[in-house]
Amino acid sequence: TYSMAGTISASESRFMEWKTIDGSHEETAIATYDTLFRGMLEHQRLLDILRYFTLIMRELPEDIKILSAYHQYYAVKKAVETTIEATKSDGRAGVFWHTQGSGKSLSMIFYVKQLQERLNSPTFVVITDRNDLDNQLYGQFAACDEFLRQTPIQAESREHLKELLANRQAHGIFFTTMQKFEESDEPLSDRNDIIVIADEAHRSQYGLTERIRKDGTIVKGTARIIRDSLPKASYIGFTGTPISLKDRDTREVFGDYIDIYDMSQSVEDGATRPVFYENRVMNLGLREEVLQAIDAKYEELAFEASAENIEKSKKELGTMSAILGAPETIETLCKDIVEHYEENRQHYLTGKAMIVAYDRAIGMKIYEKILELRPDWTEKVKVVMTGSNQDPEEWHSLIGGKAYRQELARKFKDNDDPMKIAIVVDMWLTGFDVPSLATMYVYKPMAGHNLMQAIARVNRVYKDKEGGLVVDYIGIATALKQAMKDYTRRDQKNFGEMDIQKTAYPNFQEKLQVCKELLHGFDYSIFTKPNATSKQRADAIRDGANFVFGFEESEQKLFIREATYMRQFRSLCQSVLTESERLESAFIEAIRVSITRVKGARRLSLKDINQEISTLLEQSIQSEGVINLFSDREEEFSIFDPDFLASVQAMNQKNLALELLSKLLSEQISIFQRSNLVQAEKFSERMKQIMNSYRNGQITNADVIDELIRMSHDIMNANRKGEELGLVQEELAFYDALTKPEAIRDFYEHETLIEITRRLTEQLRRSRTIDWQQRKSARAGMRRMIKRLLDEYDYPPEGQEEAIQIVLRQAEQWVDNIEVFY
Structure with a gap:
């Protein structure tokens, strides 16, 4: 378990552990509950935090409440x-x-x-x-x-x-x-x-x-x-x-x-994410003299320029700009960036990326070439730089003024905005935060703290972001290693090597191998064939999910955990995977998604699963077909649909069929738990008995499916009972509560029980504007009202005193979930 603190409006990813009691020592592992209480919640310290370390910052689209980290x-x-x-x-x-x-x-x-x-x-x-x-x-x-x-x-x-x-x-x-x-x-x-x-x-x-x-x-x-x-x-x-x-x-x-x-503590605490490096310099095919010029530039950056060398530097800058801005080099660069982005980064998180250009002229050349390659990207890619009176006329509308740059900053920070790629030179490389930004393409020699500050644009925390990726087209690897020498020893140990070929990729391969070993005995070779059809791949995924659902619960959790790690490492090194690795990892990810969606807390939507798997395969292996794991019908499935129940019963994948049915039935029971207490307890207990019998080996998965289908029919009949009695949903809930003890029916006429039900429900309806959940006195008044009404009918009969408690519990349930009925 975790002991974490955050503001009530913060997402879970922004909650952080309080890792020290007095600031003298950090618990580098998971912070204990005791540390949070003695550290953060000590009386005077908590008052200090509330007064001096909690603030509201004005932001668009809404203000942010911020709590200091430890x-x-x-x-x-x-x-x-x-x-x-x-x-x-x-x-x-x-x-x-x-x-x-x-x-x-x-x-x-x-x-x-x-x-x-x-x-x-x-x-x-x-x-x-x-x-x-x-x-x-x-x-x-x-x-x-x-x-x-x-x-x-x-x-x-x-x-x-x-x-x-x-x-x-x-x-x-x-x-x-x-x-x-x-x-x-x-x-x-x-x-x-x-x-x-x-x-x-x-x-x-x-x-x-x-x-x-x-x-x-x-x-x-x-x-x-x-x-x-x-x-x-x-x-x-x-x-x-x-x-x-x-x-x-x-x-x-x-x-x-x-x-x-330092970086190590920050990453460990979840305050930042690590940064990874990918070398694509060789993809540009730069001539030897160009590489030598770039090396000379790095040597210059290693020493801080003195005032007397400024004029000399300006001349050298012009030469370097001519070299790096050569038309054939810009074309090769932009083609590679577009290909890398579309195949590997476009669909990762929000698709935000930054291109760092050598100078303003080269930044404009990159912008123009990208639009030439992708004419429909006019809203997707923008240039962010300051203007000058000497700029060509055609630049003015693209660069704009201060207000325009502020608007671009707003758009880039908006995860839903179509602006996804920013081309920059100096602006936004320090002090500019876009948490979802995960990719930086570097075409500018940088060194020392300037380099480290720039690449830190991609180290912000955002949802399940594994880390930021810096894609190098200019040879910053040596400069990165040199800059790390000033960091702490543990930073040098943990982050001295950022190359995905030596970090993320080996980790990906390790997790891929673990997942393949867990799938030992299952043949999914058809999925990895380049000419496999969408139906063949859908069948393989469905059979694979069925195979994993046959594991013990602990093995299922292990598969999901290892497949999740594999997915995280793949997000960083996708561009260096072999064709076989891409296909195999896509298959494993599709199984993981299928299993987590079927077993997860979210409402089960088979149509959504089909869509998610189709999108996943389109993005990871450029599969263009539609994947239908369960059906190609447009309407959603329901346990009240006889055709669906028949198709589940006929499925060859019995483990998967069992999971689908139990998930759908559990969802229906959870609806009962908010509306009809008696039916919820009845079907919940029955479900528990069926699954316990299965886990204990007393019945097969085919027997479980038959039992669950019978239970589905019984739930349908329970819902129809209200129509037969002439009662709406909330009235039926109170009728079931009044008649829960079977013997009650022997003491009252059927019409009397219906009358009690309707009067009771009507009185509660008339008082539903009362804030039941906030006022204890109101709830006590509700209980007195119910008892007075039941007393008129001498309910409950002698010897059945516990019956009134069931009615009162249903009334409490009605109060707590009133939105279910209205």
Whole structure:
């Protein structure tokens, strides 16, 4: 069992375990019930969480209620304490490293909320290094303004920031970019109650040391400029990727780590999903000189560019753009992306994917080529980038302005919107979350934290998403391995190897083999033949499901579990499977779906199962035929349909027939449990006896089918009894309750029992507007009303006192399930 916490409006996937009592040690396995109670629900801590770590964020289409996870709570508490200490000493509060996707931005909001009270309303200056990041982070804070009890403001310039700081002595959350600090050397403020929050604190621009250009001029590092501009402020850095071991400046500016929440812990906690890698560079057939140019670009990325090399870099960028943007290369790239997407990713989750282009010109070429290949994708694929006055005229309508980009962001975040593929260059590669996004096609050299931040776009949690897939067309494998060297040892061990050929694919093969061994003795070779008909495949799936239904219950659960694992790994490595593996895994998945739908909690719809299996095979093996496992009739099956019962009785797959009948009968009994207590108990007990006899080997599956069909007829007759007596459904339920003890019929005329039934039902109908479920006094009044009415008829007779309890129980059932009747 799991002990998890979440808000009442959150989906189950967003509930999380509370894995520590005091923040000093994480239970890395499943957190215990005791840890949740002593950790999260300790009296003072719970009040603290409700006050400072629970918020409502304005979002479209509806607001979101957010509860802090345990790692955010304890890390923010630490950060608050180190900041208070920093204000009394050297102003270095430390670095807050929580891996990408684990809620870093929300942690900032919780941090600001707490410090507002602990430090008597300080002023916060939030710094990013790009305008789009500034907009994204500002937007998140603005969406929580009621929680923060103040409205954040974006500084339009250095002068504007200076005015904002000068015009108040307390409060204020101001957003700015680092570039605004470079506009002047003059101090912005000498106040000592300013807290500077730097997002992604380890970027190269945070240099402290001065550099001397070739012409003799001195260039200050941005960190030095910020320090000089706000000399008495305190500084804290928030980052989603680790500080490089060689990076001394970041530590000099901010101090050491406050808290580390690495990838391993985040994935284990379910806060993020792992990222996997697929290499398709060879599919482009790039010439050797092109590959050498790309390698040179990676070498350049390994070292942070200095100001004096910018002009040289611009020339090199132009050369690289010409190489990567060659028409034949773009055509090969786009054909491969389209093929990979359609065959492997289009139907995974919501089909959202991102293409990262080298530059804006190449991004437009990719867009135009994809539309040339797929003209009907005009709503499916969009370009997301900023515009320029020098852009060609035809670009303007495709790029649009700020409002258009905001609309594209809304569409991409909407899982039901037809926009599925976003072509980006720099935008949306940091700070932009689309949980269902599972695929990223990379055609841009990236390295270090820029690379790790970009690929983290696909690591968000969404339903049963196994992980995100990064498809490489530019050779980022070495850069990935290099970037991982700055991560924790367990991260390097767990995620140092991301290649699907070495991770997901071997795991898939292992689970496929386990499933094949469980199916030993069953011949499904007809399904794997390329020319197999839809009927042959449908027969194989039906026979396969029948075979598995013949297993012991524990073996059935084992098959479902292993087939589920196989499906999850297949979702990541489908493009590298052999034809045999694709067909065999599709067959096993079809059996798993059939079994889980028949045995699952959802209402059984054989038509839906047919549709689901057909869609599954169409997506996984491009099977175009319609799969009819049970029938090709349009209308749904019913246990009250004689033709259906006859067809089930004649099925050769007796195990499957038994499961179908027992499922349908169980559904009918569950309807009785909400409407007719007496019939529910009667048929439930009968069903239990039949199945126990079968499990104990006293009767065969054919005998069970016969018994269940007889039971189906008896349920039909029970439903018809109301028509014969002239009673509607709810009246029949009370009649059955009144006459449950057989001896009751000996004491009353038939007409009297009908009269009691109708009067009782009518009185309850007249009072159905009362909120029975909320008011105990109302329910007590209902019981008194029933007893008074029954007293008029001297019911129950002497010696049958328990009969009234049955009537009262039926009345309670009527109250709790009143929607069944109206």
